[in-house]
Amino acid sequence: MSRPHPVQVIAVSGGKGGVGKSNVSVNLGIALAEKGRRVVILDADLGLANIDVLLGIKAKRNLQDVLNGECDLKDVLVNGPGGIKIVPASSGTQRMTQLSAMEHAGLINAFSELGDQIDVLIVDTAAGISESVVSFLRASQEVLLVVCDEPTSITDCYALIKLMNRDYGTNRFRIVANQVRNDQEGRVLFDKLTRVTERFLDVALQYVGIVPYDEAVKKAVQRQKAFLEAYPRARASSAIRTLAQKVDNWPLPTTPRGHLEFFVERLIEA
């Protein structure tokens, strides 16, 4: 067997819906692909159809078909903008956390096959703190939380951090401030979140940066395009590139946890 190839697994979450998780996932993915990374996005939002709507993609197959043994994971991958690949949403992602032993083995195989072909797996999670969201966060090496300057976003984000910390001992979270006016506002928002978490929990929050509020994001969503592609010179796009630069410098996984197989194993353990 070849030596497992380190894959950066990043779960994007935040508690509240509508904060920008999917936009950050997709555009960060494209920005990392621009840097030569091979990126796959796992659309794990089971609620409303998510990335497929965001990008106007029609998927013929999804993860459910892999679990049913009808095809391989590579048959499910859809080509997205900028060279990223997408594993489309399905009830399959929820089922990923509730599988039989046979299915576990199948899924692990499916992801290990993929392992040689990707560098970064971004998991775009659903809103809320359901069991399946928590499993994805637990299984991922990096947890990237998207937060907006709204009381509900901050409290939801706090609730998520608290749950992950109390129940699973996760103590490191990366924070992106979305829909803020500038970096200063992003810092202020980050400080707000840090104050509550530091007071009550033993966690380290790491500030990654901001995506400014930008009409280009809204226009791109309406056109079912990624803003980085539709408006490459928009403020949001340069901010995403700055984020990607930082993400690209994050340490690669040194623990088995960073390998795709182990991602799936941890997912299933939950």
Ligand SMILES: Nc1ncnc2c1ncn2[C@@H]1O[C@H](COP(=O)(O)OP(=O)(O)O)[C@@H](O)[C@H]1O
């Ligand atoms: N930086 C931004 N500037 C302007 N609007 C934004 C920005 N980020 C998100 N939005 C708006 O918020 C909506 C929800 O974003 P989305 O990424 O789908 O959130 P989530 O996945 O968290 O539910 C988008 O359709 C867009 O209209």
Ligand SMILES: [Mg+2]
């Ligand atoms: Mg979403």
